[in-house]
Amino acid sequence: MPSPAVIAHRGYAGVAPENTVTAAARAAERDETAMIEIDVQPAACGTPVVVHDERLEGDRDGRPLTDATGFVWETPLETLRETRVLGTDATVPTLAELLAAVPETIGVNVELKNPGTRDLRAGESLPSDERDERREVWQAFVERVVADCAGFNGDLLFSSFCEGAIAALRETADYAAAPLLRDDLAAGLEIARRYDCEAIHPPRTAISGTDRVEMAEIGGSDTEPDIDVVTAAHDEGRAVNVWTVTNWVQFDALAAAGVDGIIADYPGLGEGSSDRVQRSN
Structure with a gap:
């Protein structure tokens, strides 16, 4: 059984300051890394920057997200480029800066996180009379993102929780x-069909046969999903x-469930996976 492709979540956020050039460069050096996943939002001027949370304050596992405050899209680009991430010397990069640090042999999964609004409509399959409106909310920002990606020669995959994106x-x-x-x-699969998407990105707890007890512990259902998303997508x-x-x-x-790619916080998780899965079967 072939091992799934490894996608470095925010540049392996478990071992490096997430969504930074440092994280991306380190992730790209690892042979197992097929793709690096990053999050993009606009600075106040509209320039795409690589950052996950919509606000700059807060914490991640006891560390401050950044040493700045406020909404990302209300913060000047000059300030963001000096903003330190998770108590390190790494700063918030522009999308163009991060892509320049990734070799073309490594793909990039660009998550369209936020176009600069608190009204995202995430996780919804939109009714037909609202789709154009929500597309317009995202259009200008997506155009800026695509323009910044034009010089990158590696594989690109765009993802989002928002149908408008x-x-x-x-x-x-x-x-x-x-x-x-x-x-x-069901809504996610419908969006994939509506736009003829090449992939879907479900949470690991939505995959049939995985740990439902763990899902219950994080506030989800402990019952098996009513949709086999792997089979439906394939x-x-x-x-x-x-x-x-x-x-x-x-x-x-x-891997045993047959997924194609795994977005991982840590490197090395897939080493020996094929042998372990075969032995367990």
Whole structure:
């Protein structure tokens, strides 16, 4: 059984300051890394920057997210480029700066996180009379993102929790796309069909046969999903890339379930996975 492709979540956020040039460069040096996943939002001037949370204050596992405050999209680019991430010397990069640090042999999964609004409409399959409006919310930002990606010669995959972002991408450029799924698996699959997406990105706890007890512990259902998203996606010719894995036990379970890619916080989780899965079977 082939091992799934490894996608470095925010540049392996478990071992490096997430979404920074430092993280991306280190992740790209590892032979196992097929793709690096990053999050993009606009600075106050509209320039795409690589950062996950919509606000700059807060904490991640006891460390301050950054040494700045406020919404990302209200913060001047000059300030963001000097803003330190998670108590390190690494700073918030522009999308163009991060892509310049990634060799073309490594793909990049660009998650369209936020176009600069608190009204995201994430995780919804939109009614037909609202799709154009939500696409327009994203259009200008997506165009800026695509323009910054033009000089990158590696593989690009765009993902988002928001249908408006996927619609704007389809209006702008011919790149691979994937809806991010959360609670409503049917809605995510419908969005994938509506825009003929090349992949879907469900959470690992949505995959049939994985640990339902763990799902209950984080506030989800302890029952088996009513949709087999791996089979549904594969029957329609779509890849399944699952988020977010933190240990080799999770990696092996997802590999056995037949997913195509695993978005991982740590490197090395897939080493020996094929042999472990074969022995367990």
